[in-house]
Amino acid sequence: MRLDIADLHLFLCVVDAGSITQGAARANLALASASERLRSIEADAGVALLERRPRGIATTEAGEALAHHARLILRQQALLKGELRDFAAGARGTLHLYANTAALATFLPSRLAPWLAERPRLHVELKERTSAEIVRAVAAGLAEAGIVSNAVEPGNVKLLPAAKDHLVLIVPKEHRLAQFRQVHLADVLNEPFVGLTPENALQDHLDYHARTAGHPFALRIRMKTFEGLCEMVAHGVGLGILPQSIAGRLRRRHSFRTVALTDNWACRQLCLCFRDWEELSPPMQRLFIHLSGSLNATSKSLCSS
Template sequence: MRFDLVDLKLFLAILEAGSITAGAARVNLALASASARVRGMEETVGTPLLVRSRSGAGATPAGEALAHHARLVLQQTERMRGELSRYGKGLKGHVRMWSNTAALSTRLPGDLARFLAQHPDVDVDLEERPSREIAPALRQGLIHMGVLSDVGDTAGLETRPYGEDRLMAMTPAGHPLAQKAGADFADVAALPFVGLTSGNAIQHLIERQAAQLGLPLKYRVRVNRIEAVGEMVQAGVGVTVLPAADAHRVAERMDVATFPLPDAWARRTLVVAVRSREALPEFARQALDALCWEW
């Protein structure tokens, strides 16, 4: 099945404009040429992509699927063009890197800042992803390197220790739980909870652990900033669990209490991982060495 970029742009233009005629005009094609391209796409797929009527044209279910993938392909194409154009302006390298939330909350931003300051001709494309997604991406060659928890499946990858991922409970100051000897995650999960918004990797981990205990979290509110979580806890809205770096930062500014969770899953080692250091391009090896001095 083959479609060129003109086909994809035309199809999206038809859906946005509501007719083949208007869509053809948007992409500067003659109506006859546009109609022939649509027929060719439908013949290739083997099913109609558009519902034609006197009022215009709309997508069939197959057309909706095509539109979805067309948007993704065109977005990636634009991203590729933008990245390649930077090489023509003197860029020597573009490092693709994924990191879990814990590393982004601790030393990784500082390490990358120092590396980028020393290498102005290298860019880093850094994305926050859960550890469970990072190792497969490395094996598939989607990224050059990743920072993740060692509890993930790192088989077949080269790894080096990078730090510790420790989770801490946070309660309002003077809360009885903060004074309870041996308080663990089960004690925290049983209380009204303040959480981060859906999609946050750490929040997903916390929810999964609570579910395994048979204690689905009783959210009172979910917010999108660590500072907002601290404000809610300080006001007595509920309790929460945060990476140690975030918990300490909040505790320095707000009237809250924190304590480390003793649960085994809440204390993990962070690692930097690659498929093969020797197979990396030179600029990516330089970035790797900046993170792990003794690779």
């Protein structure tokens, strides 16, 4: 059989109306055209589907079978259209988003939660990487988009500012540096430090800048969480470096002071990272518009092009 969706729709309109004339009207077809298509459907089926009566039509047993399957097919088509609309509108599917440590810990939870809650059929897969790794992956086409620090060299990707992400030094309250308002990293590298575990993207970033400034951190211990790092610093084990937003939140629970870092790489912003706006999938575009607070994606101000 070579029935198409329009044929099935017409057949059901006629069956539901109980009349070819009224069914043709429901299908927005002329009576002659509808009658001709019905004859073609029956010829293609090789069996009578309708009984023509003086006051309308009735379905044969074969017609009942066709009507049953036509309803299933049209219902499935409607579901398919709805799902495709959801994908196009960014309400269904899976977004793969790369993010650095600070974005995962402080920026994304509060900004992503309400947006994702409104899209129950959408999934987001987050992957933690350093900013440099994310930029390389996006530039190479291995990742669609990410969230990075603007301290990274952007190369051929675009960076859209989304939030401040300054790094600060945290010190015990009794430490001599607690009275300082700001310091340069190179001036405190002789102090003992508390770090994060080696697989942590932020710690990899800090280790690189410590080596660039003179020599590696003298780490007394590495902690898996920011909470654990702050507790160690509060007890005088060593100094630590955290995003300002995290330090501000955890300072209420732990006794330490924050000191601004004057290094350019520490005075940073979180940026949305992508190669070309038009290449982003519609769901990713909608997410980035939400995260950046921008209403006009085509007039965005970029950190770098």
